[in-house]
Amino acid sequence: MLLKIGELARRTGLTVRTLHHYDSIGLLSPSGRTQAGYRLYQHSDMARLHRIMALRRFGLSLAEIATSLAGPDLPLASIVAKQIAALDSQIAQADTLRGRLQMLQQQLVQGQEPELAEWLTTMELMTMYDNYFSREELQQIPMLTDAKVEQEWKALVARVRAVQAKGATPDDATAQALATQWMVKIVHDTNAHAGLFARLNTMHETETALQVSTGIDNALMQFIIQCFNASRVALYRPFLDDAEFMFLKANYGKRASEWLPLFAAIRTAMDANAAPTDPMVLELARQWLDLFQSYAGRDPATHRKLRTAHQQEPRLMDGSFVTPAMLQFLAPAMGVLAQQGGACES
Template sequence: MLLKIGELARLTGLTVRTLHHYDSIGLLSPSARTQAGYRLYQHGDMDRLHRIMALRRFGLSLAEIANSLARSDLPLSGIVARQIAMLDQQLAQASSLRTRLLVLQAQLEQGQEPELAEWLTTMEQMNMIDKYFTQEEVRQMPMLSDTAVEQEWQALVARVRALMDAGAASASLDAQALGTEWMVKLVRDTSAHPGLFARLNTMHGQEPGMQARTGIDAELMRFVTGAFGASRIALYRPFLDDAEYAYLQANYGQRSGEWPALIAAVRAAMDGQTPADDPAVLALARQWRELFQSYAGKDPATQLKFRQAHQQEPRLLQGSFVTPQMIAYLAPAMARVAQE
């Protein structure tokens, strides 16, 4: 049975646009096409689509999914087992919540007055976090599991907000210092795991309740990101001439939102010991080169200056989730890509 893209979208709950995107990035290409060029999906495509949809629900980025699908040791039965385990966990959480609500109901019926608003806010936070992280992952993130660390973050958010309210520019020296402090703490309090950081970004972007509770909204994040970017630009300055520096200033940060998922995907490939000549790793290397060139340009002489900057200025890696080990892992793939 062959399905047109509209039929597949309707039957799976996906959008046609999503399926088009999966095709354009090589994640899910249809097995056939009509003479007019329309996409046709068959039974064999469903295995791959199920994997993609399941891995998305596990919180993986599209780059991480591409890397996972490139592995030969990822049977569909294993993915289904993980889905069942996730649903079991959700059922257990729902049962636990029901029990707590019954206790609350009994207290209310006895005329007791628990601090309902705070209690419900806590449950809301727990529910939001459970959508993005397992309990084991939460334990790896002190900013979500350690009260003292949470208080540190509240104080840091207050300091950033005060600087913003005072009218400081994100490129000011005070803002740069706070931006660097923010990112260094973020690396520390997510166990230096870029995959957790990428999902944390997603949670804050998609959950207004989390933004309201933490005070970390889109405006504050733009300020912090801009301040951290300005601090990196300043570190590059001694290595570049005026024209190179002007190009960096004009373009640095334009595509910064693409880096977290890419770094997480490279870390996942490295942890999985995927060979550097694997097609998935080569694809990551091409994306890395493209993002690097977006602010460094394509002149080999200028690019060499950026590499020298990283060799001589260790602060450039602070707060970036990029490690020397990751750079060394990706280097052979980058070398191959450079020859294409």
């Protein structure tokens, strides 16, 4: 079946002008023409146009689409699968919004007018999220898309603020327990994806509306970090002598902000199937070793004690983005660094 350009435009929802433009830039040229010179599109042209339209919806520019189509053919089935996944994501978001609207409807029926402002804030936040995450990424962060998880976070924030209001310090056992619960939940509700959490942190630091909506401002985050670090230091205490412990206590957490970007970079390397001895991976291992030694010192004997601590105290891994797969991935690179003269422990 051959279609003239007008018919193809009508059937696909595109404009004739758009199809002319695709032809002029070599993105989609018709397979044939009539004797009068009119463009004719056949079945193979439909497959290419489907790819173009799908990639356009994924956010690629026409130049990027041209580059993609110039390479090895991406199976149309794979593109359709991605479209289905994108639609599934949109459906999930729509379900979440529907749930919120149902709650709003109930509140309005009961005369709770202030909830309207919360609804508007919700829509504002949904737009804000789009500036930081793709729809696929948002589905990996239930704390942003699941109303039930959002309520869990509000309850946890309230508990932390209550403890903070009583004057708790980072050495307070209750504050440390809440901070650990907080970090464990962060890891869980971001699917242990350090890169997504790093962007989430940036969004929280930048967007005042989000801080107001969640009740999580920068001061609260600093309190959580201080309490969590203090809890880790306390867990190390039984394994170190006085001098080792004092050094660790004085330095632990000083460079804490550097760990998350490092975890994110390692996750990216792992997702890219980078070779463990690739120069990039070796550099990541060097950064890891440098950060570790910033609070552990350089004495191999101390390193062995800290390794024993991790073996005997599983709570040290609670709330950490470090996974066994990550340690296994870095092990060969750490071995290379050890051969070059540096003992390293995680």
